[in-house]
Amino acid sequence: MxxxxxxxxxxxxxxxxxxxxxxxxxxxxxxxxxxxxxxxxxxxxxxxxxxxxxxxxxxxxxxxxxxxxxxxxxxxxxxxxxxxxxxxxxxxxxxxxxxxxxxxxxxxxxxxGYLLARDKRQVLSEINDPTLVFAPISSDLIEECWKILAEDSFYGREASQKDMLKNAINKDIFFCLIENSKVTGLGFHQAVRNNCSEIGIIIQRDYKDKGYKKLLLSEMAKLVEKNNYKCFTEVSRFDNTDRQLMEELGFYVIAKxxxxxxxxxxxxxxxxxxxxxxxxxxxxxxx
Incomplete structure (x- = not known):
């Protein structure tokens, strides 16, 4: 050989x-x-x-x-x-x-960590707060979204990330949870094979531990499933809080x-x- x-x-x-x-x-x-x-x-x-x-x-x-x-x-x-x-x-x-x-x-x-899939049979709640809006990324939100990416250790504050966000406009990849014109979190989804899509979110530092993570994850999952994709995500094996949150939203572990x-x-x-x-x-x- x-x-x-x-x-x-x-x-x-x-x-x-x-x-x-x-x-x-x-x-x-x-x-x-x-x-x-x-x-x-x-x-x-x-x-x-x-x-x-x-x-x-x-x-x-x-x-x-x-x-x-x-x-x-x-x-x-x-x-x-x-x-x-x-x-x-x-x-x-x-x-x-x-x-x-x-x-x-x-x-x-x-x-x-864990790879999780969502059971569509579990109904997700709707946003009832009129001050909150779930919307795709737009040119006027690029700077705020870039700063949120910069807070995440995986992405870092690189100019290329700003270009990535700009190129994603009108492509249904990145979405924002907005409260009173302020971006509280950034969500994304990526289609993979077998009609499945990965979702992930990043919450702005000042809005963590205030329930926005659950809201944004829920909206991202609904978006993916509305387009007839199977919804997947991943969490660290050291983050029991995130895993518990995912399970509340109907996710279950399928792989490690x-x-x-x-x-x-x-x-x-x-x-x-x-x-x-x-x-x-x-x-x-x-x-």
Whole structure:
């Protein structure tokens, strides 16, 4: 087997194949974070690309082997670990290939979170306060919305974020919750595959813990479902308050994601898990 440095273009079809095998739609923003700035490597067997991995320094951003080459998955993963000593890997619980490979090693689990879907049967309340308005972003709100993005550690105060907001006008991506002409929070949604859409919100610092988060999440969910999309979101596993809020709005956990520090191979055959691609039930038993 040969391992070669490659490009995202060369693995585009493989990435589509991987996404189609996940049990649930993969959040667009999470996927972008996973592979951003990484170096692509392909696994080649008999002149055929059978899989790939993407790394950034010692962090494994993504890994995939074609189903028909399952029997080579462990060898491929071992080759990656030979190159990257004590690597860190980002993984989701519906990525059964990585789950099986990673849990054959001694690991430390760190940051992570939950992927949640909403049950449409739970009715969401309407906004009854006449001072509150839910509306798409407009040119006169760009500056306020940009400041809200700047308060979030993931986005930061970058000029490119302002351009992103400007380009999103009239595209039904970003929405605001406005109280007396003041933007209290910014919501967004992003369509992904299988007729699903991810939602997320950021509440302006002065309006946190005042109920605006629930209102904005509710409005974003209604917007997505009105357009016949299935509504998804994600929360940190350390944020029990947010998870409880999501559950109040009809969301339920369908998958988990986390960061694993790989410390070494498990030598005990009784502890080592037999490699195969698990069902969702099996995955939650593993986790």
């Amino acid at each position: 040969i391992v070669e440095i490659s490009s995202l273009e060369n693995i585009r079809n493989l990435r589509k194949q991987k996404l189609s095998e996940l049990l649930f739609p993969c959040l667009g923003s999470l996927q972008e974070r996973l592979i951003y700035g990484g170096i692509v490597h392909t696994f080649i067997e008999n002149n055929e690309i059978i899989g790939y991995y993407i790394n950034k320094n010692s962090e494994i951003l993504d890994f995939y082997i074609k189903k028909e080459f399952d029997y080579l998955a462990d060898d491929c993963f071992s080759k990656v670990l030979e190159e990257l000593q004590y690597p860190v890997i980002n993984i989701r619980s519906d990525d059964s290939l990585l789950i099986n490979l990673v849990f054959n090693y001694a690991i430390d689990l760190e940051k992570g 994601y986390f960061t694993a520090n790989i410390k070494g191979k498990i030598q005990d055959n009784n502890t080592k898990k037999r490699f195969r691609r698990y069902s969702l039930t099996g995955l939650f038993k593993v986790l």
